[in-house]
Amino acid sequence: MTDKRTDISTLGEFGLIDRISSGFTLRNTSSLRGIGDDAAVIDAGEEVMLLSTDMLVEGIHFDLSYTPLQHLGYKAVAANVSDIAAMNGKPEQIIVAMAVSNRFSVEAIDALFEGIRAACDEYKVDLVGGDTTASPAGLVINVSVLGRTKKGNEVYRSGAKDNDVLCVSGDLGGAYIGLQILEREKEVFLANPNMQPELDKHEYAVGRQLRPKARMDIIYELADLGVKPTSMIDVSDGLASELMHISKNSKAGVRIFEDKIPIDQDAFNTAVEFNLDPFTCALNGGEDYELLFTIHQADVEKLKNHSDIQMIGYIHADPTQNVLITKNGNVVPLKAQGWVHF
């Protein structure tokens, strides 16, 4: 008997998810949508329930040498809330499972849950359960979220149609730039512990990395304006990767304009200072937790003066043509780099 051994890295995260999900089918009529969107969609009479989960692992997703536990707790919730926002739903409950090594004190757990509570307050979510266990080393925190919306009001990645306009909330790249700053300062500190970290002047980008907000405000505003996006996804793996998801699921192509990509001016300057291309950070950095969505042409008027929503391009019929138009007018194929954990 020979045991075949294939490295997970040969598949990557999305390949692994495809492989896993191919072995499963949906059997319950209540399972309206399974794997493949920001959240699963479950039938609940006149409403649908939205269910999603997110695991954060020490040493992979966060480094406690520069991540305050309060911020980590807040971020763990915000990342899940963002998944519900991306389905056009309202988050209502979370459950939190965590594994902690004996390196962590009760006070450390208090700090973590202080952040979780701050996020629960901000997003009006209830902590309704969980699981706490020991860990041989490090901290793992898993948040699952339950949201809801009226049946038919949910928005999928698959609804974008020819001529729809691509919109993005807020600005992009900041979280990735913030991460680079934190990593750089950590190295400086390790080399010379007497150096004071220079985080103040990079406050915006660092904040985007450590304590990102979920854009529920945008969901409420769109509802107020009477705009239902035709497709939506949250920007957790980078704009390019999310655009490719919209393209693949909607069986349509995307065309975006480099000069329309929103980047915060401070974050832009910081990126340049660190020899990073701000547009690459925006396209391929992750964890911005902004919303990428498409709207009907007819809704453009309602959003065109919105200060926090930028129209960055449009949808066209050919799903094989996903391109970026550079400032010089060059047409560059989009590549979904996304996050590579494995």
Next chain:
Amino acid sequence: MTDKRTDISTLGEFGLIDRISSGFTLRNTSSLRGIGDDAAVIDAGEEVMLLSTDMLVEGIHFDLSYTPLQHLGYKAVAANVSDIAAMNGKPEQIIVAMAVSNRFSVEAIDALFEGIRAACDEYKVDLVGGDTTASPAGLVINVSVLGRTKKGNEVYRSGAKDNDVLCVSGDLGGAYIGLQILEREKEVFLANPNMQPELDKHEYAVGRQLRPKARMDIIYELADLGVKPTSMIDVSDGLASELMHISKNSKAGVRIFEDKIPIDQDAFNTAVEFNLDPFTCALNGGEDYELLFTIHQADVEKLKNHSDIQMIGYIHADPTQNVLITKNGNVVPLKAQGWVHF
């Protein structure tokens, strides 16, 4: 500034949960029940949704030197399904988050999900989403489950009343005894790798540890018999610990009879062979995933000839008197040892 540092071990798992939950209140009217039962209860019109989560950590909950990954996947689902059973609900969806180190191959992940699929098939549950990530070391698997039942049909830990009869499904202690066998065989193997493991004659107990079943069959049978338990909990931390939860939540006392505690004969013999007291294993071992529940006196007739349900005692008014009557007629206070991870 002095940083106080309190060891988590000074609180224990339940103390930690109490501390965490004291900082949270429920604000959404849809949150019918939060922390403190086998699952959270969420309003969904004519039904309630039941939400629970369970994290399994390598080196804490399982040892891959003797745990086949298929069984681990199955058990991770079964443990969650058991939580829904304990609420008198029907599980319908799960989401699975996992962190895996590069020690694991694609084939290993396939094996894990083979077990998850087997459990999904058995319990008619859909895998509807998840999260996959890298881990610096080891495997962490977190399953969250969504179940449902008609509103009012859910059963809490808090409903036991004076004179209700305490029932338990199946038999107890087997999973703990199985764990002792596996640990013993591992030591023998490490001391002499040429030794063949002697697991065959302990098949029952080993199976209870590696691949426990969730007792959905009991839930369906109780419904068929027209019996709605007045309170219920699953036996994941040991009978004594679960009895104390029923007592605390129902504000009533429990009185059980040692000679009524169901123990499988093979598991009993194995325990004796290993110098373990089978009754201690049943009272304080964990992971049996049987159901402990109380019924009205009026329902005793319907269950008294059920081959897989044992009546082990009854509820009385005084919540401070939780006792075991030994075979010799001695009255011994129950102690909830439960699992001590920290």
